[in-house]
Amino acid sequence: MKPAAFEYHRPESVSEATDLLAEHDGAELMAGNQSLGILMANRLATPDHLVDLNAVDELSYIDVTDEAVEIGALARHRDIETSASLAEALPMFPDAASQIAGPSVRNMGTLGGSIGEADPAGNYPAVVTALDGELTLVSPDGQRTVPASEYFIAYMFTELEEEEVIAKVTVPREPFPTDRTGMAFLEQKPAAQTWPTISVGAAIRVDDPEREEPVVEDARVTLANVAGVPLRAEAAEAKVEGEPLSEGALEAAGEAASEASNPEGEMHADEQYKRELAAEYTRRSFETAYDRAVGSQ
Amino acid sequence: MRRSYVHGESATAVATAATIASTTTVTTAPTSTTITATTAATKLTAMDTHDITLTINGTEHDLSVEPRTLLVHALRDELGYTGTNVGCESTLCGACTVNMDGDAVKSCTILAVQADGTELRTVEGLRESGTFHPIQEGFQKEHGLQCGYCTPGMMLAATDLLEENPDPSDEEIREGIEGNLCRCTGYQNIVNAVEYAAEEMRADDTGSTETAAADGGVPMTDYEAVKEED
Numbered sequence: 001m002k003p004a005a006f007e008y009h010r011p012e013s014v015s016e017a018t019d020l021l022a023e024h025d026g027a028e029l030m031a032g033n034q035s036l037g038i039l040m041a042n043r044l045a046t047p048d049h050l051v052d053l054n055a056v057d058e059l060s061y062i063d064v065t066d067e068a069v070e071i072g073a074l075a076r077h078r079d080i081e082t083s084a085s086l087a088e089a090l091p092m093f094p095d096a097a098s099q100i101a102g103p104s105v106r107n108m109g110t111l112g113g114s115i116g117e118a119d120p121a122g123n124y125p126a127v128v129t130a131l132d133g134e135l136t137l138v139s140p141d142g143q144r145t146v147p148a149s150e151y152f153i154a155y156m157f158t159e160l161e162e163e164e165v166i167a168k169v170t171v172p173r174e175p176f177p178t179d180r181t182g183m184a185f186l187e188q189k190p191a192a193q194t195w196p197t198i199s200v201g202a203a204i205r206v207d208d209p210e211r212e213e214p215v216v217e218d219a220r221v222t223l224a225n226v227a228g229v230p231l232r233a234e235a236a237e238a239k240v241e242g243e244p245l246s247e248g249a250l251e252a253a254g255e256a257a258s259e260a261s262n263p264e265g266e267m268h269a270d271e272q273y274k275r276e277l278a279a280e281y282t283r284r285s286f287e288t289a290y291d292r293a294v295g296s297q
Numbered sequence: 298m299r300r301s302y303v304h305g306e307s308a309t310a311v312a313t314a315a316t317i318a319s320t321t322t323v324t325t326a327p328t329s330t331t332i333t334a335t336t337a338a339t340k341l342t343a344m345d346t347h348d349i350t351l352t353i354n355g356t357e358h359d360l361s362v363e364p365r366t367l368l369v370h371a372l373r374d375e376l377g378y379t380g381t382n383v384g385c386e387s388t389l390c391g392a393c394t395v396n397m398d399g400d401a402v403k404s405c406t407i408l409a410v411q412a413d414g415t416e417l418r419t420v421e422g423l424r425e426s427g428t429f430h431p432i433q434e435g436f437q438k439e440h441g442l443q444c445g446y447c448t449p450g451m452m453l454a455a456t457d458l459l460e461e462n463p464d465p466s467d468e469e470i471r472e473g474i475e476g477n478l479c480r481c482t483g484y485q486n487i488v489n490a491v492e493y494a495a496e497e498m499r500a501d502d503t504g505s506t507e508t509a510a511a512d513g514g515v516p517m518t519d520y521e522a523v524k525e526e527d
Contacts, residue, residue, distance in 0.1 A: 002386065008347060008364030008410050030411075037406035038387040041367075050364065052411055078400070102476020104454060105388055107400040108407070192475035193389040 003040040010052045014059065014165055017051055018140045021163045024049040029165060031074060032109040034101070035117050059112065059167060064089045068173055073112025073166045081106060088178060090131065090171060091292075092201050095185040096123040099199075102192050112166040115151075118158045121195040121225035125152060127185065128169055129230040130201040130222035131176075135159075136167040143167065152229035175218060181205045182292025184285040187224075188277060190268055197269045198277040199224035200257075202285035204240070209294045213244035221253070221285065226261035226278050233257040236282055245290040253286055254279030349413035353378060354422030362409045369393040371409035372419060380420035380449050384478075391477030394450035395419050401457035403476070420449035423456070431497035432456055432490070441490030443481035451477050455491045463499050465491070 009027075011017040021027050028047035030036055031054065039045035053059065059074035064085040071080065071093070080086060080097035087094050100106055100114075100123055114124040115135065128135070128148040135146050140163055151159045160166065176183075187199035202221045206214035219237040222230050235256040240249045263274035346361045353376065360375050367386075372378040372395070384392030386405045393404040396418035423430035432452045435441060442448045451474060458465060458473030465473060470491045471484070479487060 002367065003365040005363065005365055007345065008408070010410075033406050033408065033411065034388055034403075037408075040365075041386055041405075052408075054411060101388070102391065102454075103457065103473060104391065104394050104401040104403050104476045107402050193478075 002042075003037075004043055004046040006047055006050045008050050008052065010055050012055045012057075014056060014138050014167060015140075017053060017056060017165050018138055018163055020049070020051045021165070022140045024051075027051050029053055029116065031113040031116075032076065033113075034105050034109040035113065035119075053112075053165070062086060066173065069093075069171045071111055071169050073110060073115070073168060075111045077106035077109045077111075078103070080111065089173060090176060090183065092127050092131065092183040092185050092203060095183065096127045096199075096201060099123065099185065099187055099196075105193075111169060115169070116158070116160060116166055118152055118156050118229075119195070120152075120155060120227060120229055121199070123185070123187075123196075123199060123201075123224065124169075125230040126199055126201045126222045126224040128171070129232050130203060130220045131171045132220075133169050133171045135169055137161075137164045138167045139164045145170070148230075149232065155228040176203060176205065180207070180209050180214075180293055182289040182294070184288035184292065186281055186285045186288065188281065196225060197266070198226060198274060198281050200278075200281040200285040202282070202289045204245075204286060204289040204293045206290070206293045214294050215242065215244055216240050216290065219253075219286065219289075221257065221282055223257060223261060223278055223282065226263040226274055228262075231257075231261060233260045233282065235260055236286075240286055245286065250283045250286055254283040257282035347410045347413070349410055351376075351409070351412060352416045354418055360409075364408060364410050366409040367405055368395075368407040368409050368412050369404035371412075372404060372417075375409075378419045378421055382446055382449060384446070384450075388476075389478070390447070391450045391454060391474075392447055394453045394477060396453050396457060399457075399460075401454045418453070420452060423452060430456070431494040431501075432459070434497065435490035435493035436487075439486050439489040439493050441482065441487045442479075447477055447479045447481075451479065451487055455487075455494065458491070459495055459498060463502065464495060467492075 009020050011020055026047055027049035030050050030052050036045060053074060056074060059072040061072040062075055062079060062083050063070040069090050077097045077100050081094050083094060100109060111124055114122045118125060133148045135148060135151050137144055137146060137160060139161060146159050181203060183203045185201045187196040189196035200221060200223050204216055205218040207217050208214055219240045221236050222232045224230055233256060236253040239253040239256055258275045258279040261275055261278040263271050265271040346363055348361050351358050358376055362371055369381055369383055372381050381395055381404060382392040384390035388403050388406050391403060394401050395404045397412060398415050423433055432455050436448060454474050454477050462469060467488055470488045
């Protein structure tokens, strides 16, 4: 019997879930249980009440329209990884999802769980930050939307209040026309089951992929696991915008991302190494995104 | 501002957590300073139980479990399905992999209550009417195991892969089992075993039963029929 005892609740709607959170002090939400389950088994987490969201079907969907992409918090990594409409509209999502652990974990783990956990090494926190996504948070008093840029406050601390449930992530599609946008999500990790040493999500929109040297109109890049929160490196973005992608611009962008990062050393990667990775992976992800935007990949 | 469930939520603990951020796994992150004893007054002592139904390899089981009972323990300790092994208990090793409602999952991070009403398949359910499943044949013929501890989980991960992708490349097989660790074989023979099973199952599917029938394998159509009879 590994976890400490708790009372178990299985709501079937968001409102039931938020009511349970309001009713029980110290209640914790559970979705895929792929991270919380480990904390509980080691008794690093001992909530008195566990609110299991797995029966809240209204949170389980992927909705792609011409204007926006909406993904329910209970969408599994596997659903995101295999969604053809997401691969078309915002390929960074399936790219990032497919690199989380192994298939059995991806069958359970959820988008909302990853964003609620807010580990700065997590994949979706970087994706929603790079794409300027918005989170919809629901409480017994109603709902509010919080931009990803304001949601992540510090290491595993977020805007999410005690009585709130993450309902969905929304990303407007207007900045990412599919015929001239490329995206990439690259990560380095020692083994499938570990957290990545670094991940970088990048998006590039060019003016016209048919031109001989398409110009970068808009660049986005966010790095995971080099700071306490997902790190949007705007200085790096500025280095590649306004001109065709060049070696010099990539070099400068890498340096800017490296300077912006503030990594903690860890067992297999000291601080200096992670700074070098920040530069290299920023460079590679911009290059890949550009190639995809101009259709050469 | 969640995280209240993590013990020791104080400025110090937060600072400690922040300084040791980015370790490779969650379980290594918190230090002893974040682990504090919970006072008896606030802790639950009553063992309330939930009545659940698990359908395992086609057989329905009603049982009563504490909410904290992990699925793998319910399978092994309560119901005697000891083919499913317990390894790391933290989703890293895959020894406890079972199939739940059609998907491979790690039963060490699923609560038994959470699995209420689901259909589960364990390694015991692969063999039907005394005949090995093609994946079991594959592990036997290709020497896909030495100590055998990872094998049940490997086979359940592999069958999930083959249901989605009947003709996987070597690389796809490796991706399919990347959540399952083996410390003996070096994986090559496991990949061969999965390839063997894929060939057998494809041959069965297309009705060209020569390969499968010749070596005693059971065509999948018959396999399904056997299941019906049960």
